[in-house]
Every structure is written in structure tokens, then in C-alpha cells.
Amino acid sequence: xxxxxxxxxxxxxxxxxxxxxxxxxxxxxxxxxxxxxxxxxxxxxxxxxxxxxxxxxxxxxxxxxxxxxxxxxxxxxxxxxxxxxxxxxxxxxxxxxxxxxxx
Amino acid sequence: xxxxxxxxxxxxxxxxxxxxxxxxxxxxxxxxxxxxxxxxxxxxxxxxxxxxxxxxxxxxxxxxxxxxxxxxxxxxxxxxxxxxxxxxxxxxxxxxxxxxxxxxxxxxxxxxxxxxxxxxxxxxxxxxxxxxxxxxxxxxxxxxxxxxxxxxxxxxxxxxxxxxxxxxxxxxxxxxxxxxxxxxxxxxxxxxxxxxxxxxxxxxxxxxxxxxxxxxxxxxxx
Numbered sequence: 001x002x003x004x005x006x007x008x009x010x011x012x013x014x015x016x017x018x019x020x021x022x023x024x025x026x027x028x029x030x031x032x033x034x035x036x037x038x039x040x041x042x043x044x045x046x047x048x049x050x051x052x053x054x055x056x057x058x059x060x061x062x063x064x065x066x067x068x069x070x071x072x073x074x075x076x077x078x079x080x081x082x083x084x085x086x087x088x089x090x091x092x093x094x095x096x097x098x099x100x101x102x103x
Numbered sequence: 104x105x106x107x108x109x110x111x112x113x114x115x116x117x118x119x120x121x122x123x124x125x126x127x128x129x130x131x132x133x134x135x136x137x138x139x140x141x142x143x144x145x146x147x148x149x150x151x152x153x154x155x156x157x158x159x160x161x162x163x164x165x166x167x168x169x170x171x172x173x174x175x176x177x178x179x180x181x182x183x184x185x186x187x188x189x190x191x192x193x194x195x196x197x198x199x200x201x202x203x204x205x206x207x208x209x210x211x212x213x214x215x216x217x218x219x220x221x222x223x224x225x226x227x228x229x230x231x232x233x234x235x236x237x238x239x240x241x242x243x244x245x246x247x248x249x250x251x252x253x254x255x256x257x258x259x260x261x262x263x264x265x266x267x268x269x270x271x272x273x274x275x276x277x278x279x280x281x282x283x284x285x286x287x288x289x290x291x292x293x294x295x296x297x298x299x300x301x302x303x304x305x306x307x308x309x310x311x312x313x314x315x316x317x318x319x320x321x322x323x324x325x
Binding site for chain 1: 125128205
């Protein structure tokens with residue numbers, strides 16, 4: 001486990017920098033294809049949505065509905081009310097903690 | 104750098120501080136997912152890309168392998184490469200300066216720089232450097248604060264940290280959902296990830312949704 005964490009920290013950092021530096025070094029034409037641009041906008045949407053889902057309702061390899069879902073509901077409500085990011089995160093944390101501690 | 108025009112300075116500083124403050128959420132999330140304070144801080148110093156950092160911490164924390172964590176984070180980091188393509192002709196830097204510029208090429212530095220276009224090339228460059236360094240400074244300070252804070256708290260669930268992480272992801276994806284394709288993809292990706300979690304090794308349900316994004320990109324021809 002702790003090895004995996006270190007590999008994750010170092011591997012992510014090396015590739016993150018390589019990607020940034022590559023962008024500054026490649027000719028613009030190579031990456032400006034409209035399809036690549038479009039997919040590049042869609043990939044974060046898919047990955048981040050999957051992360052929201054997995055972190056909210058799964059534990060290890062099971063689907064679990066618990067206090068986190070209440071927190072997520074609060075976050076969605078906050079986003080609908082156009083709350084800024086810190087309020088979104090805080091309202092989720094407070095709601096989830098309340099449900100966890102009270103029930 | 105000579106005198107910086109004040110509207111550019113103001114834009115850069117306000118973005119730097121606001122975005123940097125999210126570092127608290129990252130530091131807390133990293134520690135809640137089993138990373139040490141040192142590892143959390145190194146991710147902010149060296150990876151320096153919020154979504155990628157949250158992703159590697161989230162995937163490995165959920166039991167995914169280091170490889171799937173790195174792969175997910177790296178897919179999220181591709182966009183920084185594309186920002187680099189946009190910024191290189193504006194910045195026109197070589198050697199060591201290019202290394203530094205690459206490291207601080209993120210959503211915010213690129214966004215502020217491009218938003219200064221009406222103020223001229225000089226303002227665009229200043230916006231990039233000021234915002235890049237500004238976010239770097241605040242992001243790292245706040246990461247340390249969040250990591251230490253979470254460490255002091257103990258049980259992450261009792262403080263709602265386990266819900267703060269998906270809420271942070273939601274906060275990152277929400278502003279990106281601009282049209283029906285985006286929203287449909289978000290919902291399909293979420294359902295796919297949940298539905299495959301019992302069957303696929305941890306991490307794959309998340310990274311597998313990148314394929315959904317490619318399919319959606321090929322599908323929508325506009």
C-alpha cells in the first residue's frame with residue numbers, strides 16, 4: 001500500500017510535467033485537430049463524473065449507500081444555488097458528518 | 104518584469120487566492136485517503152494540477168493500483184499539454200524559463216492569460232506568470248494546512264471528509280457541463296463507473312470512462 005502511494009505520487013508528477021512540457025515543445029498543428037480538441041474537453045467530464053460516483057456510493061468493490069450520499073445531495077443543491085466551490089465542499093462535509101454522527 | 108498593469112495584477116491575485124484555497128480540500132482529501140502529509144505536499148509541489156492530484160488520491164485511496172491512479176491522473180493532465188500549445192507562442196521562452204512555464208501551465212494561468220487578450224501581449228504574459236506563481240504559492244500553503252488539519256481530525260467520516268472528496272470532484276466537473284452531450288456523458292460515465300465497480304478491479308471503472316468520452320467525441324460531429 002505505502003509503495004503504491006509513493007509510486008502514485010512520483011509517477012503522476014513525472015507524467016504531469018512531461019505532458020505540460022510536451023505542450024510547450026510540439027508544433028501547434030499536431031494537436032489542434034478539432035476531434036482531439038473535442039475529446040480533450042470530454043475526457044475530464046467522464047473521468048470526474050466517474051470519480052464523483054465511485055467516491056459517493058462505492059466502498060472497495062461494493063455499492064454502498066450511506067452518509068456520503070446525503071453529503072453529495074447537499075453539494076448538488078449548493079451547485080444549483082450557484083454557491084462557490086468552498087461552500088459546495090463544506091456543505092457536503094457538514095451534511096455527511098451530521099448524518100454519520102446522528103444516525 | 105517591469106511594471107505590471109493593475110487590472111491584470113488584480114485578476115491574477117484574486118484567481119490565485121481563490122483557487123489556491125481549494126488546496127485545503129486537496130490536502131484533507133489526500134490524508135483522508137491514506138496519503139502522508141509529505142506525500143500530499145509533494146503532489147501539490149510536483150504534480151501541481153488539481154484534478155490530476157484529486158484523481159490519483161481518489162483512485163489509489165479507493166483501492167486502485169498505482170498504475171490506474173497514475174493513468175487516470177495523466178488523462179486529466181493531457182489538457183495542460185494543450186494549454187502549453189496555446190501558451191508557447193504567447194510566452195516565447197526557452198531553456199530554464201520554459202521548464203518553469205511548463206510547470207505552471209494549468210487551467211488558471213492559461214485562463215487568466217487568454218482573458219487579458221484585449222490588454223495586449225504584455226498583459227497576457229504577466230497574467231500567465233502572476234497567476235501561475237500565485238496559484239502555486241497559495242495551492243501549496245493551503246495543501247499543507249489541509250493535510251495537517253485532516254491529520255489532527257482523526258476519523259475522516261466523523262468530519263465529513265469522505266463526502267468532501269466527491270463534492271470536490273463534482274465542483275470541478277459542474278462548470279464543464281455546458282450542453283446536452285456534456286451532461287449525458289457525465290450521467291452515463293457515473294452510471295458506468297458504479298455498475299462496473301463490483302466486477303472490475305478498482306480504478307478501471309473510472310479510467311474506462313475515458314473510452315466513453317472518445318466515443319462521445321466521435322459521435323458528436325460539430
